[in-house]
Amino acid sequence: MRVTPELARDLVATAHELADAARTATLQHFRSRDLTADTKETHRFDPVTEADRLSEAQMRAILARRRPADGILGEEYGAVCGSTGLTWVLDPIDGTRGYLSGTPTWGVLISVRDATGPIYGIIDQPYIGERFEGGLGRALVRGPLGEAPLAVRAPRALNEAILFSTFPEVGTEEEGAAFRRVARRARLVRYGMDCYAYALVAAGQIDLVIEAGLQAYDVQAPIAVIEAAGGIVTDWKGRPAPEGGRIIAAASPALHAEALQLLNG
Incomplete structure (x- = not known):
């Protein structure tokens, strides 16, 4: 679909608002000594925590206010169909095993897609305070070292x-x-x-x-x-x-x- 400059600005602003809310929700429980986890599967440990659910619930609440006609696909609460041709794809904590272990290697994943695939995405690491974003003409990271453009390594064997x-x-x-x-x-x-x-x-x-x-x-x-x-x-x-x-x-x-x-x- 065609993304106008006005729509692009709104999508980016919405994604950052989602990421900000997810940071607050996930850090509320990170490295808490009483944090517990359920498992989604019986044959292996596939954890889900209160923080996963809270993070996604708060992101969905923002989308209900800002972009109510868009679709949503989230890890914890499933899919909601939309009417705009755009769908928000949410992983409220990617790396819940790491989250439970206290390592700062998990993250929040937020993207928006059209019929062809993702057109914009954010990888956010709340504890470190790093946010990587790409798409809609943007490719940058912000974190403790400031802001820098994203660019892959030079080709090598x-x-x-x-x-x-x-x-x-x-x-x-x-x-x-x-x-x-x-x-x-x-x-x-x-x-x-x-x-x-x-x-x-x-x-x-x-x-x-x-x-x-x-x-x-x-x-x-x-x-x-x-x-x-x-x-x-x-x-x-x-x-x-x-x-x-x-x-x-x-x-x-x-x-x-x-x-x-x-x-x-």
Whole structure:
């Protein structure tokens, strides 16, 4: 859809208001000694906390006031259809395991999409006070060091690249084996950063993120931010992946192609 300058300004302002509200809600409970978590699944620990629910509820309240005709897709409270062709995609805490553990590597993910995919996104880390945004002509980070433009790292081969993933096992046994084919070639491999790893790609600190089993609310803000910074995000076949699944984010097309070849055997 066509986004006018006036609409773009309103979308950006709304997204920042959502991020501000989510910061307050999540920091209210972060590193609280009495914080508890339920699990969404029985076969593994997939936590959800009071902070997840509060963060999303407050963002939805803002959207009900500012953009009531837009759709919403959120991790905790599901989908609401809209009539404008725009949908807000919300992950109130991406990295709840890290949140529970007290590490500052979780984040709040906010994006707005049209029928083609995300057009603008924010990755916000409330405790550090860093906010990465991309899309609608914007690509910048604000944080303790001030404001700076986002730009991915200069192109480099896989044997010079830094690769991140959240879980060492990545996904299924087959997915883990595919990941390890790439990891064995990389210069450095690190784990456990959740959405913050995608922000580091956009900021030019690392080169690759490879993950599996993601949902739309996990990837749409990172897609918008990384693409605005000059990077590329697809599935493991090189196709657009706004709905999640197996995800690869890369700083350059050549590195993306080299990693894809290994992922696919």
